[in-house]
Amino acid sequence: MARLPRLIIPALPHYVIQRGSNRQPVFQDAADYAQFLSWLKTGAKMFKVAIHAYVLLPDQLHVLATPADATGLGQLMQWLGRYYVPYFNQKYGREGALWQGRYKTSVIDPDNFFLICCRYLECVPVQTGLAGQALDYSWSSYAHHAGVRPDPVITDHALYWALGNTPFDREAAYLRLFEQGLGSSQVKAVEQAVLKGWPLGSEPFKQALEVKMQRQVLPAKRGRPRKIVADAAPN
Numbered sequence: 001m002a003r004l005p006r007l008i009i010p011a012l013p014h015y016v017i018q019r020g021s022n023r024q025p026v027f028q029d030a031a032d033y034a035q036f037l038s039w040l041k042t043g044a045k046m047f048k049v050a051i052h053a054y055v056l057l058p059d060q061l062h063v064l065a066t067p068a069d070a071t072g073l074g075q076l077m078q079w080l081g082r083y084y085v086p087y088f089n090q091k092y093g094r095e096g097a098l099w100q101g102r103y104k105t106s107v108i109d110p111d112n113f114f115l116i117c118c119r120y121l122e123c124v125p126v127q128t129g130l131a132g133q134a135l136d137y138s139w140s141s142y143a144h145h146a147g148v149r150p151d152p153v154i155t156d157h158a159l160y161w162a163l164g165n166t167p168f169d170r171e172a173a174y175l176r177l178f179e180q181g182l183g184s185s186q187v188k189a190v191e192q193a194v195l196k197g198w199p200l201g202s203e204p205f206k207q208a209l210e211v212k213m214q215r216q217v218l219p220a221k222r223g224r225p226r227k228i229v230a231d232a233a234p235n
Contacts, residue, residue: 006197009107009209010069013052013157015117015194016077018103019060026088026098027058033139036061036084041153043079047072050155053118055125055140062121064108066157077103106193107209109201113190114159117200118145119178120190134178146178147171 008014020026027033033056040063044051048068055062067073085098108114122145125137134142144151145160147167163173193200199209210216 006074006102006105007107007199007209007213008067008070008073008105009213010067013064013066013108013110013114013117014073015106015108015121015190015200016063016065016073016103017060017105017194018077019100021097021100023059023100024098025058026060027056027139028092030138032088032091035087036080037139037153039080039083043076044153044155047076047079049073049076050157051153052114052155052157052160053121053141053145054153055121055137055142057124057128057130057139062124064114064117064121073105104194104197106197107199107201109199109205110157110159112202112205113200114157115174115177116182116186117190118160120182120187122178123182142178145171145174 027036036056040051040054043049044065049072050066050068051063052066053064065073065076067076081099088098089095108117118141122134122140122142125131125140126134131137134140135146135148141151141154143149144154147170160170160174163177164170190200192198199206
């Protein structure tokens with residue numbers, strides 16, 4: 001099946017994942033993580049991309065971000081590669097590609113999936129056995145959302161702010177959500193959408209994307225292709 005063109009929509013959050021080639025390490029010590037985060041902060045400001053949540057793992061990275069325009073997210077990822085890959089290769093005496101192909105991204109329906117995605121990615125270190133608790137892992141945005149320490153990389157999304165009227169209220173509300181965990185259907189929805197580059201949201205959200213973008217956003221089903229029809233113009 002042909003791969004759909006990457007879908008980037010300004011002002012909507014996107015879940016981004018990029019893995020090391022052949023699952024090789026892309027971060028090997030604390031300096032690597034810190035250097036990448038420094039460039040992520042700088043690049044996000046340069047290309048007008050708001051970073052809402054992230055987790056850096058030894059062999060991959062996950063980021064939840066909202067671009068201000070259609071080109072900023074791609075420019076940010078390319079810029080990060082131009083700086084981080086030579087840094088990593090020189091430091092560890094290696095050559096060649098570091099990342100496994102192009103990054104994957106999924107447009108997120110914020111009302112239904114933004115906070116789910118935040119909790120999903122911040123829980124990955126626990127799920128993969130890298131940490132006993134989310135707070136034990138230093139290279140994610142969890143400590144920021146939990147109110148333990150502010151993270152200069154993060155720009156809080158409006159939906160996080162809506163959790164409470166004060167920082168304490170927001171942090172307490174987020175902790176309650178995090179402790180509830182995610183259902184298997186929620187986890188499956190996130191993983192399927194992100195790894196395949198599909199939008200993550202309700203059916204009305206996906207249909208609205210197709211009308212707005214005038215293009216297919218999900219793989220076509222077998223049989224005759226479905227026609228995308230925009231709203232009729234008023235008389």
